[in-house]
Amino acid sequence: MRRLLVLAGAFLLLSCGDSRDHRHAVYLLVDTSGTYAQESAKAQLIINYLLGTLQPGDSLAVARVESRSFSEKDIIARATFDTRPSQANAQKRAFRDRIDANLKSIAPSRYTDITGGMIQGAEYLNETGAGRKTLIVFSDMQEELDKVTRRNFPINLKDIRVVAVNVVKLNTDNVDPRRYLGRLEDWKKRVEAAGASEWRVINDLERLDALLARS
Amino acid sequence: MTSQHWMLVPQNPALSVLILLALAMLFLYAARTPMHTLIRSSARALVGPLRLGARSLVATANAIACRNKAVLLAYGRRETGQRIEREFERVGALVTRELQGYPALQRKLLDEITRVEEDYRKCGEVPPPPPEWVEAVAAMASVKSGNEMVQRVLDEVRRSVDAIHDKALAEYRKSCESRHRILEGFMPFWRSLDKTLGRVDRNISALQASATAVDAHMQRYEQIVAATDRAEHELTVSAFTQFAISLLVVLVAAGGAFINFKLIALPMSEMVGAGDYITGTLRTSEVAALVIILVEASMGVFLLEALRITHLFPRFANLGDHVRRRIFWVALTLLVTLAGVEAALALMRDMLIADKQALLQSLATVPQPAVTDGWVGRIPTAGQMVLGFMLPFALAFVAIPLESLIHASRTVGGVLLAGLVRASAFGLRLASNLARHASRVAIAVYDVAIVLPLLVERAVAAKSPRRMTDDIEDAEETHA
Numbered sequence: 293m294r295r296l297l298v299l300a301g302a303f304l305l306l307s308c309g310d311s312r313d314h315r316h317a318v319y320l321l322v323d324t325s326g327t328y329a330q331e332s333a334k335a336q337l338i339i340n341y342l343l344g345t346l347q348p349g350d351s352l353a354v355a356r357v358e359s360r361s362f363s364e365k366d367i368i369a370r371a372t373f374d375t376r377p378s379q380a381n382a383q384k385r386a387f388r389d390r391i392d393a394n395l396k397s398i399a400p401s402r403y404t405d406i407t408g409g410m411i412q413g414a415e416y417l418n419e420t421g422a423g424r425k426t427l428i429v430f431s432d433m434q435e436e437l438d439k440v441t442r443r444n445f446p447i448n449l450k451d452i453r454v455v456a457v458n459v460v461k462l463n464t465d466n467v468d469p470r471r472y473l474g475r476l477e478d479w480k481k482r483v484e485a486a487g488a489s490e491w492r493v494i495n496d497l498e499r500l501d502a503l504l505a506r507s
Numbered sequence: 508m509t510s511q512h513w514m515l516v517p518q519n520p521a522l523s524v525l526i527l528l529a530l531a532m533l534f535l536y537a538a539r540t541p542m543h544t545l546i547r548s549s550a551r552a553l554v555g556p557l558r559l560g561a562r563s564l565v566a567t568a569n570a571i572a573c574r575n576k577a578v579l580l581a582y583g584r585r586e587t588g589q590r591i592e593r594e595f596e597r598v599g600a601l602v603t604r605e606l607q608g609y610p611a612l613q614r615k616l617l618d619e620i621t622r623v624e625e626d627y628r629k630c631g632e633v634p635p636p637p638p639e640w641v642e643a644v645a646a647m648a649s650v651k652s653g654n655e656m657v658q659r660v661l662d663e664v665r666r667s668v669d670a671i672h673d674k675a676l677a678e679y680r681k682s683c684e685s686r687h688r689i690l691e692g693f694m695p696f697w698r699s700l701d702k703t704l705g706r707v708d709r710n711i712s713a714l715q716a717s718a719t720a721v722d723a724h725m726q727r728y729e730q731i732v733a734a735t736d737r738a739e740h741e742l743t744v745s746a747f748t749q750f751a752i753s754l755l756v757v758l759v760a761a762g763g764a765f766i767n768f769k770l771i772a773l774p775m776s777e778m779v780g781a782g783d784y785i786t787g788t789l790r791t792s793e794v795a796a797l798v799i800i801l802v803e804a805s806m807g808v809f810l811l812e813a814l815r816i817t818h819l820f821p822r823f824a825n826l827g828d829h830v831r832r833r834i835f836w837v838a839l840t841l842l843v844t845l846a847g848v849e850a851a852l853a854l855m856r857d858m859l860i861a862d863k864q865a866l867l868q869s870l871a872t873v874p875q876p877a878v879t880d881g882w883v884g885r886i887p888t889a890g891q892m893v894l895g896f897m898l899p900f901a902l903a904f905v906a907i908p909l910e911s912l913i914h915a916s917r918t919v920g921g922v923l924l925a926g927l928v929r930a931s932a933f934g935l936r937l938a939s940n941l942a943r944h945a946s947r948v949a950i951a952v953y954d955v956a957i958v959l960p961l962l963v964e965r966a967v968a969a970k971s972p973r974r975m976t977d978d979i980e981d982a983e984e985t986h987a
Contacts, residue, residue, distance in 0.1 A: 314784045340870040349782025375780030377773070377859050381866050388870065 313423035316504065317351040318342055319413035322368075322395070323431030324356045325404040332395050334458055334497060335430050339391050341500045348373050348380035351420045354391060355409060357431060358401040360441055362408035368394045372420065404436045407443040414449050426453045426504060427488075432460045433479055450487035455503055457494050535953070536960035543950055550946030557939035564932035568925050575921035576739055580731055582914065583742040587728045591721060598717045601710065616703060619696050626689050743918060750915035756908035760901075764800050767849070767898045770891060772796040774855035800902070803845050807903025809838040817910045846899040853895030857888045 320342065322335045342352055353370035355361070369390040373380035406429060417425040427449070433456055437443060456479065465472035476493060483491045494502055514523040535542070730738035776792035783791035812823040813835035823831065954961060 315782055344867050344870050347781060348776065349780070375782040376777050377781060378777060378862060380781075381862050384866055385869070 313421060315349050315351065315420070315422040316346065316424040316426070317417045317420040317422035318346065318353070318426045318428060318504070319416050320352070320354045320428045321361075321406070321409040321413055321430060322354060322356050323404060323406070323429075324358065324398050325401045325436070328404075328432055328460070329398070329400040331430070331458060331460070332398070336391070336395060337497060338428070338430060338457060338500065338503070339395075340388070341503065343384045343388055345504055346373065346384075348377050349375045351422060352387065353413075353416050354395075355412065356398055356401075357404055357406055357409045357429075359403035359405060359438060360408055361405040362412050364412070366409065366412065367416070368398075370416070403438050403441070404431070404434060405441060405443065406431055406433065406435045407447060408441070410449065410454075411447055414447070414452055417452055424453075425451060426455060428503065429454065429456045430458055431456065432462060433475055434462060447482075447486045449483060451489050452487075453490040453492070454483045454488045455490075455492045455494060457503070458497065459493055459495055532957050532960060536957045536964075539953070539957060542953060546946050546949045546953070550942050553942040554939045557935045557942065561932045561935035561939065564928050564935065568928040568932060571921060571925040571928060575918065575925060576734070578921070579739060579742045579746065579918050580734055582918075583731045583738065584728065587724055587731060591724045591728060594717055594721045594724060598714065598721070601713055601717070612703060612707070616700065619700055619703075623693060623696050623700075626693060629686075629689050743922060746915045746918035747922075749911050750919045753908040753912035753915060757905065757912055760905040760908070763898055763901055764804070766894070767800050767902065768793075768796050770856060770895050770898075771799060771849055771852040773859055774852040775799075777855060777859070799845060799849070800899075803842060803849075803899040804902050804905055806838045806842040806845070807899075808906040808909070809834060810842065810903055811906040813838060817906045819906065819910050819913070842899060842903060846896045849895035849899060850892045851895075853891040854888065857891055 320335075320339065322332065323329075324332070339354060346352055349372075351370070351372040353367055355367040358366055369387055371383050371387050373383050410427060410429070413427045417427060435443075456476070459472075459476065461469075461472050465475075480491045492502065494500070511517065511520075513527075514520055515526050516522045727738070727741075731742070772790075772793045775796045776790065779792050779795050781790065781792055785791055785794050808817070808819060811817045812820055813831045815824070815831075818824060823834075826834070
């Protein structure tokens with residue numbers, strides 16, 4: 293009888309556990325097309341911030357936006373950090389070294405397939421099974437596709453936060469700011485239509501704390 | 508049009524209002540008796556249960572107070588009994604330790620006194636022998652001078668006397684010296700006597716103090732047994748004081764436990780992982796750290812129970828000395844082990860934080876110079892390790908205030924509960940009185956509203972005394 297009570301207590305304690313997944317998965321898309329490739333130093337800043345902020349057990353992947361970005365080959369580095377803090381720190385160091393080695397040597401691409409990168413990112417984020425998923429797009433959000441590539445179909449970003457970072461103004465935006473605002477509005481509509489839990493734009497890199505903050 | 512539908516005389520609101528008021532007054536007058544009955548019945552329906560509830564609560568409060576008193580007196584009787592027992596044990600130990608050797612002490616004292624007396628007798632001053640030759644010298648001295656023969660004899664006598672005098676003086680001095688030596692030899696005996704008597708005096712004083720304490724405790728015990736109000740009051744005040752002090756100490760211990768928790772929560776994530784959560788914000792590693800601290804506190808409780816310092820578990824009191832000793836060693840071993848684990852975890856915490864800082868520095872845009880603190884930088888690490896090792900032992904003693912808190916909270920809780928029930932009873936009684944008075948006010952207001960028909964009725968009733976009597980009875984009933 294006593295043994296039964298002990299087992300029942302243990303079962304009760306285990307069943308009290310929080311069933312939600314508290315892990316956080318982040319997928320960073322870095323635009324490397326045209327003149328935006330010069331902004332890669334800022335991308336490094338964001339990656340460092342993410343490495344310093346993400347907790348043991350979280351996942352991080354960094355991928356580049358190319359002419360056709362729906363490919364695993366575009367992922368520069370990815371890691372799911374160990375739940376032990378010491379191991380996680382070692383993994384973060386290795387991740388940083390890998391990014392340092394690869395990010396500077398990326399050649400600028402002719403076209404910019406942001407949608408393809410988003411689909412790839414959503415796939416990665418869903419595979420991690422994390423409770424919180426964030427897709428960061430480091431780009432001017434100007435999508436340019438070649439004639440063959442097809443991206444004009446609805447995409448699925450269900451339960452994923454999408455954050456556009458460092459959305460710089462193009463020369464044409466300076467001529468007519470409505471182009472810039474309209475571009476952001478279009479992306480917002482598209483992302484929300486895809487089921488994203490949040491759409492946010494961060495241009496001030498001094499306020500990166502909003503990157504991973506819950507709305 | 509719609510706003511004027513109530514007007515009995517169209518286009519004349521004043522007249523319409525007057526007619527309506529007159530009609531209402533007549534209707535209210537007609538319904539006066541049933542309305543009074545209704546108001547009175549409603550008030551009674553409200554007042555009755557409220558009073559019943561108040562009475563019931565007062566009875567409950569009395570029962571709680573009675574029960575509190577019984578528990579308090581029983582606790583006080585036990586506590587005072589234990590104190591008296593302890594005082595008797597102390598007196599017994601004193602008597603056994605000191606007065607057991609009293610015959611030997613007395614014998615020693617007598618021996619020393621006898622020796623002192625003997626020595627004293629020895630050092631009594633012996634008077635010098637009476638100078639028998641003094642008379643002969645006086646006779647010789649009375650012989651007329653000038654006689655050479657006599658002069659020579661006298662010179663001879665003087666020489667002899669001087670020699671004898673010197674000899675007698677030397678002997679006397681020698682005798683005095685030996686007596687002084689004997690007297691000097693008294694000193695250790697006097698000191699020993701003084702010391703022995705001082706010890707006896709101290710023992711007797713301690714016995715007297717214990718006897719006074721026992722008397723005071725006995726007096727208190729008698730008062731508790733007699734269940735006097737004074738004893739109850741004293742015990743209640745004592746319980747409140749104990750409660751406050753124990754609560755304060757337990758809060759301090761909780762602060763220590765919190766610091767302890769902070770020391771080991773982070774490194775525990777190295778053991779159980781940092782990704783599991785028990786609730787939305789509570790990590791499994793934090794719960795594990797908390798469990799370790801609680802286990803340490805439990806070991807402390809067992810340790811003090813095994814030492815019979817606390818009596819939280821009656822089962823411990825019934826255990827034999829052998830088993831208790833075994834439990835003591837097991838609890839102490841576990842406590843020392845856990846303290847060692849905590850010290851190691853504290854070190855690991857420091858290393859993890861240093862590692863994290865190094866990572867953040869390497870990730871920083873502007874490289875920061877590495878800080879080399881030397882031995883100064885190791886002080887926090889050493890401090891954390893010492894804290895990690897010492898805090899479990901400090902926490903182990905929380906069992907003592909915890910026991911006091913548990914015992915005192917029974918009394919404090921009982922008194923507060925009785926007070927709460929009494930306050931509720933007062934509230935119900937107040938509500939019942941308010942309801943009763945409200946019914947009277949309602950009846951009076953009702954009568955004010957129909958004052959005109961009542962005046963007419965009074966005028967008519969003035970002609971019939973019977974009706975007047977009925978009205979007076981009705982009014983009395985209204986104010987009852």
